[in-house]
Amino acid sequence: MxxxxxxxxxxxxxxxxxxxxxxxxxxxxxxxxxxxxxxxxxxxxxxxxxxxxxxxxxxxxxxxxxxxxxxxxxxxxxxxxxLEYISDEYDNHNTKPSEILFDYLLSQWQYPHPIVTHNDQKYIKNLDLIINNQRLDFPFVKPYQVLLSILKELYLISPDASYFSNSEFYWIGYQFYKGSGKTFNLDSSKIWAEDIVKLRKNGGWEIYKTLEKGPHLSYPKGFLKNSSVLSDNPLNYVETNDLFLGLVQSENILETIDSIIENSNDVFEFDRTVSExxxxxxxxxxxxxxxxxxxxxxxxxxxxxxxxxxxxxxxxxxxxxxxxxxxxxxxxxxxxxxxxxxxxxxxxxxxxxxxxxxxxxxKSKDSCQCAICQKDYPIKFLATAHIKKRKDCSEEEKRDLNIVMPACHFGCDKIYEEGYIYIKDGYIHSNLENKNTTEPLTDYILNLEDKKCNYFKKETAHYFKYHAKQNI
Incomplete structure (x- = not known):
């Protein structure tokens, strides 16, 4: 489901x-x-x-x-x-903005979702449940807001009761779709809480116990776990061995929940006849x-x-x-x-x-020219070759767009990397002294002698100079 x-x-x-x-x-x-x-x-x-x-x-x-x-x-x-800002902060080990973002996304979470909720019919066999016209006929609801409101009502009954078991959360989903979402709102949250208490007194939801495969609740739980006011710590709720999520036990938890519920009312209104x-x-x-x-x-x-x-x-x-x-x-x-x-x-x-x-x-091209032999090859036959060996580069140099050139896998990438050739003043020179070579390899390299390297320019000259100094 x-x-x-x-x-x-x-x-x-x-x-x-x-x-x-x-x-x-x-x-x-x-x-x-x-x-x-x-x-x-x-x-x-x-x-x-x-x-x-x-x-x-x-x-x-x-x-x-x-x-x-x-x-x-x-x-x-x-x-x-x-998100660019939050991403930069995350990469710099400041995860707080991303944590705030997901608290915020929970408050904005709505159903029907404008891009994800479809209008096709679903039949859930093991529940004998038919779900029709989700996009058109279901009322707008804010799931996080209503779930917190139900938990608040459970808390008012007893702080120890302010949790959902796995079966109870699944039951909420079942009842939501069965009733086409019409009673899943803030005005009915007290009734939902009372029904959950009745389920607990009567030994739980029988249908859940008969399902052949364990319902996959990890995805909704994973999203809800981003909440600052929810926890799946079993030590907080020892009454159940089937804990889904419950309220964080803190002194001002009800005031905090009220502030979240109050500021989660807005809905992105859209024409539901428009395709997702x-x-x-x-x-x-x-x-x-x-x-x-x-x-x-x-x-x-x-x-x-x-x-x-x-x-x-x-x-x-x-x-x-x-x-x-x-x-x-x-x-x-x-x-x-x-x-x-x-x-x-x-x-x-x-x-x-x-x-x-x-x-x-x-640059999204189908083919590219090798910087050494200047022959055009499909992209998959070209290496992203470092002009100056990556291991010798500073952090700044690793980020320099001029540090690399395309070099073909048919020989140019390897002979440059191993120092069999070097570039000076923009031209290719062989470097075969004291090198292990064969006649075909020598011929290949000599055919490149004095040819121009089309990636030699002001911005790359010092990288080519470093490479030459390391190899001759």
């Missing part, structure tokens, strides 16, 4: 966007590019180092749910400046969700993150608009800047500067 349109393909948490999964990093690598699903699928598989050539199709629900697939009127990926794939709808939703002033105002009003009230207030969010031709350099420079430590273990291989620099060299 899909709970309020939460994606069931990955956990929704800060590391999903900015850490190990790096979904926002992938979106940044697409800035300014026109959206063609097949091409994005291919780039996605490379970025995440997946054999699955349709990996984008597998995870696109996450991007849509979080509103980060933002396409402008030219059908090109557009910027989300607020409508580009303008997705663009407007993303702008609505990630408006700088919007999250700042929300943070000022809720009684959470009290030590960080001004974190978004004092930050200048760069909103400069770029022409399409300017996006290429901007996105590459921005990604390189994000890599606060290019070799740290928490950044996966796909987030290294090598991937970014390769994209810069190829």
């Amino acid at each position: 899909i709970f309020f349109s939460i994606p069931s393909v990955g956990q929704l948490k800060p590391s999903t966007l900015f850490g190990e999964d790096d979904h926002f990093g992938f979106i940044q690598s697409l800035y300014g590019e026109e959206y063609h699903r097949a091409e994005v699928n291919e780039k996605c598989s490379v970025y995440y180092d997946k054999d699955n050539l349709r990996y984008w199709d597998s995870i696109i629900t996450i991007f849509n749910f979080l509103g980060i697939k933002k396409l402008n009127s030219d059908n090109s990926f557009d910027r989300i400046p607020l 794939r409508n580009r303008e709808l997705a663009f407007n939703y993303s702008n609505y969700l990630y408006d700088h002033e919007r999250i700042n105002n929300w943070l000022q009003k809720v009684d959470i993150h009290l030590d960080q009230k001004d974190i978004f207030k004092t930050v200048h969010i760069e909103t400069k608009e770029f022409k399409s031709e300017e996006f290429e350099l901007f996105k590459i420079a921005n990604q390189l800047k994000r890599l606060a430590s290019l070799d740290r273990e928490t950044i996966s291989r796909r987030r290294t500067e090598q991937y970014i620099l390769r994209n810069y060299l190829t």
Whole structure:
């Protein structure tokens, strides 16, 4: 069962966007590019180092749910400046803005979701449940707001009762869809709480016990665990061995919940007859969700993150608009800047500067010219070769777009790397003295002698000079 349109393909948490999964990093690598699903699928598989050539199709629900697939009127990926700031902070080991963001996203979570909620019929066999017309006929609800309100009512019955077991949360979802969402609101939260208490007294929800496979609750739980007021610590609720989530036990918990509920009322209104794939709808939703002033105002009003009230207030969010031709350099420079430590273990291989620099060299072309032999080859036959060996580069040099050149796999990449040739004043010179070689290899190298290297220029000259000094 899909709970309020939460994606069931990955956990929704800060590391999903900015850490190990790096979904926002992938979106940044697409800035300014026109959206063609097949091409994005291919780039996605490379970025995440997946054999699955349709990996984008597998995870696109996450991007849509979080509103980060933002396409402008030219059908090109557009910027989300607020997330750029949060991403920079995350890479610099300040995770607080990302934690605040997900508290905020919980408060903005709505159903039907403008981009994810479909209007197709679903039949859940093991529950004998038919779900019709979700997009058109279900009322707008704010799931997080109502769930907190139910927990508050349970707390008022008894602080020890302010939790949901796994079966009880599943029961809430079942009743929500069974009733087409019409009674899932703040006015009915006391009734929901009383019904949960009755379930507990009567030994639980019988249907849940008869389900053949354990219901997959990790995805809604993963999203809700971002809440500052919810916990799955079993020590807080010893009465159940089936804990889903409960309220954090703190002195002012009810006041805090009231402030969150009060500031979670707003809904992104949209024409529900418009397809969830409508580009303008997705663009407007993303702008609505990630408006700088919007999250700042929300943070000022809720009684959470009290030590960080001004974190978004004092930050200048760069909103400069770029022409399409300017996006290429901007996105590459921005990604390189994000890599606060290019070799740290928490950044996966796909987030290294090598991937970014390769994209810069190829510029989405089908083929490219080798810098050494000047022959044109398909991109897959070209290496992103460091002019100065990467191990000898400073952190600043690793981020320099001029540190690399395309070199073919048919020999040029290797003979340059091993010092069999060097570049001086823009021309190729052989360096075979004291080298282990054969006649075919010698012939290959001598054929390159005195040819011009088309990547020699003012910005790369000192890197070529370093390479020559190390090898002759």
